[in-house]
Amino acid sequence: MVNLSADPEALKALEVLAKSRGWAVLRERMERELREAGRQLVSSPSMGIDEIHFRRGAMWAAEQLLNLPDRLIPLLTAEVMIAESHQSLKPAKRVTQDAD
Numbered sequence: 001m002v003n004l005s006a007d008p009e010a011l012k013a014l015e016v017l018a019k020s021r022g023w024a025v026l027r028e029r030m031e032r033e034l035r036e037a038g039r040q041l042v043s044s045p046s047m048g049i050d051e052i053h054f055r056r057g058a059m060w061a062a063e064q065l066l067n068l069p070d071r072l073i074p075l076l077t078a079e080v081m082i083a084e085s086h087q088s089l090k091p092a093k094r095v096t097q098d099a100d
Contacts, residue, residue: 006083011076018069030066034059 017023037059041052 006079008080011080014069014073
């Protein structure tokens with residue numbers, strides 16, 4: 001598992017993913033599937049309550065996945081900025097000269 005915390009490369013990878021054609025294709029397909037799942041949910045009068053809850057949960061999870069890059073990018077941006085500011089606050093190492 002990759003540690004995403006304060007990783008500028010992970011942030012860049014997420015930004016590239018969010019702007020990629022592949023992500024756009026995936027997003028379009030999943031949104032279409034979500035709409036179809038919603039239609040099936042409302043057009044099945046004999047569906048049991050447990051199946052309704054299961055399908056609603058699956059739709060919620062799919063939507064969360066679609067929103068993940070848009071939610072992670074600001075969080076990682078903030079973490080990278082905080083890490084960089086902590087790095088700049090570290091005291092500089094002093095070079096001492098030997099007195100001969």
